[in-house]
Amino acid sequence: MKRTLFTLITAIASAATTVATAAATPATASAPTGAAASASSSAAASDFGSAIVVQDQASLRAAPRDSAQQQTLLWQGEVLEVRGERMDYLQVWDHKRERGGFIRASDVRRVSLTEADGPTLLSVLRFMRDTPGSEALGIGLTAAYLQAAPAAALSGERGAQALDALGTFADRLARRASLAPSSTAAGKANGATLSAHLDVANGYGVRFTTYEVEGRMQICYDGEAFRRVLAMPSADADQRARAALALTRPECTNPDLPAHERAKLQDWQAQLLEKVDVAGLPSYLRNRVQMRRAGLWSAVAFQQARKDGGPAAGAAASRALAEFAGVSRNDLPDEDQVAYNDAAMRVSAVRWALVPAAAPVADAKRPAVVVQPGAPGESCVLLVDAQRGAKDPLVRRCTYGVVWAASATVNREGTAVALAVQPLEGWRELWVMRKAGDAWVVDVLPPAATSPETGYAEFAGWVPGGQQMLVAREARGQGRYRKSFEVVRIDGLATERVTGDVASLPLFQRWQDAGWKRQTLSLR
Structure with missing residues (x-):
C-alpha cells in the first residue's frame, strides 16, 4: 500500500477531467503512472488484509508474548500485512524492513481496503485532519482510503477531501518538525519521534524539502497534494484557499x-x-x-x-x-x-x-536628492544644491537597494535630508544626510539592531531647531517583534525618547508630518 499512494493520486487527477496546468508550479515534476494495476495487486496481497500502526513505539516481537524478544519498534502510520492471529496478537509481515513478527492487536487498526471500508476511513480522516500529533497515522489512513474508494468517488468531492486531508497532514508535520526544540532531553525525544514520522511519510511517497535558515532547519512539504486539489473542479472554496496558502508560505521559499x-x-x-x-x-x-x-x-x-x-x-x-x-x-x-x-x-x-517621484528642485538654502545609475545593479544617491550639481554633489552614496526618491524630505533649516532606501524585500531603512561643519555625511537608521528580516524605519516629522527628528520603527528579528515611536537626534541618530504609544510623546502630537500621518500603517 505504501508504494502506491501517489500513483493512486495520479489516477484521481486523470479521472477528474481537468487541466492540471492551472495550478502547476514553475517547475513541476511529471507524475508516475500505472495506478490501477498497483492498487489491485496491493488490495489482494493478503487474505487477512492489512493493518496500520496507531501507536508510536509499538513493539514487533518474535512471539505473541510481552516477554518475547523485541524485533523492532514501529511508528504510527506504518502499514503491515496481516498473516494470522494468535491470542491478542496479530502475526504480521513488515515489507519495509522485510521482517515478520507479532504485534498487539490494540496497537494497530485493521483495514481490508474494500469499497465498503471507504466511507468509514473517510470519516476517520475528517476527524483526524484537525488533530495535531497524528499526522503520520493520518497519511497512512489516507493511503488506505485512496485504495479502498472507487474511482467515481475519488474524482469528486470525496477525492478532494482526501487530498485536502493528506496535504494538511503533511504540511502540519513539516511545521511541527521545523519548530521542534532539541536542546533538552524532552526535545530530543520529541525530535526522534518527529523524525520517525517524517520517515513514515516519505515511505508513502510524501516528499519534503529542507533549508538551513539562520542555523536551524526549515522543513517544508513539497505541496503535491495541494496542487492536485487546485486542479480538481470538485474542490470547494475552503479547500482551494487552504491549498493556496500552503503553497505560498514565505518561510518555505528557498533562501538560496x-x-x-x-x-x-x-x-x-x-x-x-x-x-x-x-x-x-x-x-x-x-x-x-x-x-x-x-x-x-x-x-x-x-x-x-x-x-x-x-x-x-x-x-x-x-x-x-x-x-x-x-x-x-x-x-x-x-x-x-x-x-x-x-x-x-x-x-x-x-x-x-x-507616490511618483517629483523632479528635484534645489536652491541655495535647501538641497535636493538626485538618483543616478551607478555600477550594474547600483543606484547612487546624490545630494545637490544651487551651487553644486550632480557633477560635484554635496555627498554621494550608492546602494544595490531600491531608493524611494519620492520619500526625500528636507528639514526647515536645510541641514538634514531624510530618504527611504529598501535594500531587501520587506526591509526598509532610513537614510539621514546631515550637514557636519562644511561637509555632509550620511547615517543609516535600520528598523532594528538585528539581522535583517522584516521591518521598516520611516521619517515621521522634523522638530524645529534642526537637532531632532521623529521616527516610527517596526520590526521582527530574532524571534522578537517591536513597534516604537521615537524622538531621534539628527547628529548620530541616537534615540532620546521612545514609546510604543504615539499619544504619550508630546513632540509627536505637535510636530508629526501630515503626509506621514495620512499614509503610514504604523498607526493602525
Missing part, C-alpha cells in the same frame, strides 16, 4: 534562489492566490488569504522597482495596500496576529511606490 528565480516564483504565487474566490470564505480564512496576497504583492512591487522602477511597481504596491486594507482585524484569531503585523511591515516597506 537567485533573484530572478525568486521574482518568478513570487509572481506565480501572487497569481495563484488570485484564483482563490474569497467572497464565500469564513472571515478568518479570508483574512489569511488577503494578508498573504498583501505580502506577495509587496514583494512583487519590490522586484519590479529593482527591475525598472516603472508603473508596474506602483500597481503592485497599490494591490498590496488594497488587500491589506481589506483585512478585518476584529476577525483575526490570536495565532494570526504575527501574520497581520508582518503583512503590515511588508506593505509599509513599499508604500512609497505609490
Whole structure:
C-alpha cells in the first residue's frame, strides 16, 4: 500500500477531467503512472488484509508474548500485512524492513481496503485532519482510503477531501518538525519521534524539502497534494484557499534562489492566490488569504522597482495596500496576529511606490536628492544644491537597494535630508544626510539592531531647531517583534525618547508630518 499512494493520486487527477496546468508550479515534476494495476495487486496481497500502526513505539516481537524478544519498534502510520492471529496478537509481515513478527492487536487498526471500508476511513480522516500529533497515522489512513474508494468517488468531492486531508497532514508535520526544540532531553525525544514520522511519510511517497535558515532547519512539504486539489473542479472554496496558502508560505521559499528565480516564483504565487474566490470564505480564512496576497504583492512591487522602477511597481504596491486594507482585524484569531503585523511591515516597506517621484528642485538654502545609475545593479544617491550639481554633489552614496526618491524630505533649516532606501524585500531603512561643519555625511537608521528580516524605519516629522527628528520603527528579528515611536537626534541618530504609544510623546502630537500621518500603517 505504501508504494502506491501517489500513483493512486495520479489516477484521481486523470479521472477528474481537468487541466492540471492551472495550478502547476514553475517547475513541476511529471507524475508516475500505472495506478490501477498497483492498487489491485496491493488490495489482494493478503487474505487477512492489512493493518496500520496507531501507536508510536509499538513493539514487533518474535512471539505473541510481552516477554518475547523485541524485533523492532514501529511508528504510527506504518502499514503491515496481516498473516494470522494468535491470542491478542496479530502475526504480521513488515515489507519495509522485510521482517515478520507479532504485534498487539490494540496497537494497530485493521483495514481490508474494500469499497465498503471507504466511507468509514473517510470519516476517520475528517476527524483526524484537525488533530495535531497524528499526522503520520493520518497519511497512512489516507493511503488506505485512496485504495479502498472507487474511482467515481475519488474524482469528486470525496477525492478532494482526501487530498485536502493528506496535504494538511503533511504540511502540519513539516511545521511541527521545523519548530521542534532539541536542546533538552524532552526535545530530543520529541525530535526522534518527529523524525520517525517524517520517515513514515516519505515511505508513502510524501516528499519534503529542507533549508538551513539562520542555523536551524526549515522543513517544508513539497505541496503535491495541494496542487492536485487546485486542479480538481470538485474542490470547494475552503479547500482551494487552504491549498493556496500552503503553497505560498514565505518561510518555505528557498533562501538560496537567485533573484530572478525568486521574482518568478513570487509572481506565480501572487497569481495563484488570485484564483482563490474569497467572497464565500469564513472571515478568518479570508483574512489569511488577503494578508498573504498583501505580502506577495509587496514583494512583487519590490522586484519590479529593482527591475525598472516603472508603473508596474506602483500597481503592485497599490494591490498590496488594497488587500491589506481589506483585512478585518476584529476577525483575526490570536495565532494570526504575527501574520497581520508582518503583512503590515511588508506593505509599509513599499508604500512609497505609490507616490511618483517629483523632479528635484534645489536652491541655495535647501538641497535636493538626485538618483543616478551607478555600477550594474547600483543606484547612487546624490545630494545637490544651487551651487553644486550632480557633477560635484554635496555627498554621494550608492546602494544595490531600491531608493524611494519620492520619500526625500528636507528639514526647515536645510541641514538634514531624510530618504527611504529598501535594500531587501520587506526591509526598509532610513537614510539621514546631515550637514557636519562644511561637509555632509550620511547615517543609516535600520528598523532594528538585528539581522535583517522584516521591518521598516520611516521619517515621521522634523522638530524645529534642526537637532531632532521623529521616527516610527517596526520590526521582527530574532524571534522578537517591536513597534516604537521615537524622538531621534539628527547628529548620530541616537534615540532620546521612545514609546510604543504615539499619544504619550508630546513632540509627536505637535510636530508629526501630515503626509506621514495620512499614509503610514504604523498607526493602525
